[in-house]
Amino acid sequence: xxxxxxxxxxxxxxxxxxAFTREYELRAGDEVLATLRWQKTFGSLALAAAADGTWTxxxxxxxxPKVTVRVPGSEADVAVLRPGWRGEGALELSAGRxxxxxxxxxxxxxxxxxxxxxxxxxxxxxxxxxxxxAAEVTVDPRAAPLPDLSLxxxxxxxxxxxxxxxxxxxxxxxxxx
Numbered sequence: 001x002x003x004x005x006x007x008x009x010x011x012x013x014x015x016x017x018x019a020f021t022r023e024y025e026l027r028a029g030d031e032v033l034a035t036l037r038w039q040k041t042f043g044s045l046a047l048a049a050a051a052d053g054t055w056t057x058x059x060x061x062x063x064x065p066k067v068t069v070r071v072p073g074s075e076a077d078v079a080v081l082r083p084g085w086r087g088e089g090a091l092e093l094s095a096g097r098x099x100x101x102x103x104x105x106x107x108x109x110x111x112x113x114x115x116x117x118x119x120x121x122x123x124x125x126x127x128x129x130x131x132x133x134a135a136e137v138t139v140d141p142r143a144a145p146l147p148d149l150s151l152x153x154x155x156x157x158x159x160x161x162x163x164x165x166x167x168x169x170x171x172x173x174x175x176x177x
Contacts, residue, residue, distance in 0.1 A: 001033055002051055010029075011136065012027070012137040013137065014026050014134055022161075023038070026137065034150065034153065065083055066082050069155060079093040079151065091152075100118060122138070137157075139153070
């Protein structure tokens with residue numbers, strides 16, 4: 001996989017190769033730049049891989065939810081995202097850097113990681129279809145030199161997929177009553 005800093009300015013897209021697996025690829029045209037794979041059919045543990053890093057993501061907690069980022073095989077958190085009740089939250093990296101996860105669209109469909117001033121760095125515009133999920137990813141030129149660009153791009157998509165699955169589960173519960 002090539003580092004997608006090299007492809008700054010090119011359109012990036014998350015796509016799900018098969019509707020029957022929880023696996024996703026970040027692509028620039030036909031080139032795969034990163035992957036995100038859930039470890040089990042059910043559950044929140046996922047493995048994220050890009051040219052400049054591999055991490056695990058896991059959501060835990062109910063009243064005080066959080067998403068942890070770790071290097072595979074390690075118990076130490078590289079980063080922790082603590083979302084609020086609307087889904088927005090703060091991402092704190094062990095190195096001391098901070099980012100905001102926030103809604104970037106009127107209908108709460110677009111989301112972004114932003115800097116501490118609230119300026120979007122990596123934005124996700126989802127394209128959810130029946131059983132298949134995808135998104136257009138926009139990387140602001142100011143984000144290209146960030147050491148966390150890959151992590152933000154992978155974690156953002158992980159969060160988008162979780163939100164989509166949560167919404168579908170809620171709709172199924174309502175439809176079943």
